[in-house]
Amino acid sequence: MMLAVVHIHKTAGTTLAGVLKHANGGTHCDVLAEDAAAPYFSAADLRRLRRWYPRLRSILGHDVRVYSDLETEVPDVHWVAFLREPLTRTASHYQYDVQRGGVDLPFEEWITHDAVRDRQTRILAGPGGTAEEAIALLGRFAFVGLTERFDESLVMLGRRAGIRDLRYAKKWVAPHDDIKQRLLSDPPTREMLVAVNREDLAVYEHVRREVYPKQQAEYGITLDTDVAWFRRHNQETTQRRMYASLRYAAYVAKWRWGYHPWVERRRRRAAAVPS
Numbered sequence: 001m002m003l004a005v006v007h008i009h010k011t012a013g014t015t016l017a018g019v020l021k022h023a024n025g026g027t028h029c030d031v032l033a034e035d036a037a038a039p040y041f042s043a044a045d046l047r048r049l050r051r052w053y054p055r056l057r058s059i060l061g062h063d064v065r066v067y068s069d070l071e072t073e074v075p076d077v078h079w080v081a082f083l084r085e086p087l088t089r090t091a092s093h094y095q096y097d098v099q100r101g102g103v104d105l106p107f108e109e110w111i112t113h114d115a116v117r118d119r120q121t122r123i124l125a126g127p128g129g130t131a132e133e134a135i136a137l138l139g140r141f142a143f144v145g146l147t148e149r150f151d152e153s154l155v156m157l158g159r160r161a162g163i164r165d166l167r168y169a170k171k172w173v174a175p176h177d178d179i180k181q182r183l184l185s186d187p188p189t190r191e192m193l194v195a196v197n198r199e200d201l202a203v204y205e206h207v208r209r210e211v212y213p214k215q216q217a218e219y220g221i222t223l224d225t226d227v228a229w230f231r232r233h234n235q236e237t238t239q240r241r242m243y244a245s246l247r248y249a250a251y252v253a254k255w256r257w258g259y260h261p262w263v264e265r266r267r268r269r270a271a272a273v274p275s
Contacts, residue, residue, distance in 0.1 A: 001076045001077075001078055002056060002057060002058065002059065002074050002076070002077055002078065003020070003057065003058035003059070003077075003078050003080060003142075003161050004058075004059050004060075004064050004066075004070060004077045004078065004079050004080065005017075005020070005058070005059065005060035005061075005064060005080045005081070006064050006065065006066060006079065006080070006081040006123060006124065007060050007061055007062050007064065008081065008082065008083065008084075008089075008119065008120050008123050008124075009062070009089075009093055009119065010084065010089050010092045010093045010096060011081075011082040011083060011084045011089065011120075011147045012082055012084075012147045012150050013060065013082065014171040015150070015168050015170055015171055016060065016082065016154075016168075017030055017060050017171075018168050018169065018171055018242060019154065019163070019166055019167070019168045020058045020060060020163075021247075021248050021251040021252075022165060022167060022168070022242050022245055022247055022248050023163050023164070023165045023166070023247065024057045024058050024163075024247070024251070025246070025247030025248065025249075025250040025251050026053070026055075026247075026250035026251055026253075026254045027053065027055045027056055027057040027058070028056075028057060028058045028059070028060070028251055029049060029052075029053050029056065029058075029059050029060075029254075029255060029259060030059075030060050030061055030255065031045070031049060031059045031060070031061040031063065031064065032061060032063055032260075032263050032267070033045055033063040034048070034263060034266040034267060034270060035266075035267065035270040035271075036267050036270065036271065037270070037271075038063070039065070039068075039126075039127075040063055040064070040065035040067070040068040041059075041061060041063040041064050041065070041068065041070070042068060042069055042070070043068070043069045043070055043072045043073035046059075046070060046073050046074065047073060049259070052254065052258055052259045052262070053254070053259070058161075062123075065123070065126075066079050066081075066124065066137050066140055066141065067125065067126055067137065078142035078143075078160075078161060079140055079141040079142055080141065080142060080143050080144075080145070080157065080161070081124065081141060081144055081145070082144070082145040082146065082147055082150075082153065083120055083144065083145070083146060083147070083203070083204055083207055084120075084146070084147035084148065084204075085147075085148060085204060086120065086193075086197035086200035086201050086204055087184060087190065087193040087194065087197060087201075088180070088184065089119075089120070089147075089200075090111075090116065090119070090193050090196065090197060091179070091180040091183040091184050091193060092174075092180050093116075093119075094107055094110055094111070094179065094180075094183065095174060095177070095179040095180045095183075096174070097110070098179060099174060099175065099179075107183060107189060107192075108189075108192070111192050111193070111196055116196055117196045117197075118131075118196065118197060118198070118199040118200045119200065120134075120200045120203060120204070121134045121199040121200050121203050124137055124138070124203065125137055129199075130199055131198075131199040131200075131202035131203045131206075134199070134203045135202075135203060135206050138203075138206070138207065138211060142160060142161070143156065143157050143160050143161070143215065144207050144211050144212065144215070145157060145212075146207070146208065146212055149212075151227055151230060151231055151234075152216075152223065152227050154166050154168075154230070155219075155223070155226050155227050155230050156215055156216070156219050156223070159219065166230060166234070167233070167234050167237045167242070168234065168237060168242070169237050169238050169239040169241070169242050171239070
């Protein structure tokens with residue numbers, strides 16, 4: 001069994017990656033498609049990745065897609081995704097682009113870009129994907145978490161995927177939420193957020209009303225108790241403690257000095273080939 005996490009921007013995917021690095025060490029990889037123009041991380045990419053990670057237990061990345069051909073290489077892929085309330089996710093994405101990405105576009109221009117529209121739906125179902133198609137594909141996922149219920153989602157995922165150590169420290173926290181809160185509270189900008197997230201809103205509501213409650217019921221009556229226990233034991237976790245663990249160090253050494261330089265060379269070669 002291999003865990004494959006579809007990383008959707010601004011859904012706590014970086015924090016989840018930290019959990020997997022700390023838990024799985026050198027058997028986890030944050031992956032990239034070898035060709036940056038490719039539609040997804042492919043079975044061929046995975047075969048070559050296994051030269052670096054022969055005991056691979058989990059992958060995570062923005063290029064990981066449930067509609068890819070990965071199952072031709074690993075039939076027992078356990079797909080995982082976390083979704084976030086779409087208006088909040090999009091506002092947070094713009095805030096991140098401004099605060100960390102160097103974007104200086106006004107929101108009214110940024111939101112017109114095609115990449116912004118229904119981002120969660122299109123990552124789940126493809127560039128032309130609809131809410132109906134994304135909802136159908138959710139049936140292939142072993143687990144779908146909610147960013148707003150991150151700790152609870154993590155505890156449920158841990159049981160389902162056999163991850164025993166779920167501790168985490170948040171990787172990046174916005175210096176302030178002023179931009180996000182302004183966009184969500186101002187009626188004109190909120191309406192713009194609604195207009196570009198209609199498919200995402202339908203998918204999110206389906207998960208919130210149908211998929212997530214079913215997962216809670218399957219976990220059983222100890223869920224609240226287990227989440228409370230986890231929070232007590234996680235509250236002292238810091239990034240320094242995470243980085244000091246042997247498993248995390250094993251991940252960093254293999255990824256930073258082996259896989260990542262190698263895949264970046266492959267990407268440069270692919271970009272140099274005339275289309």
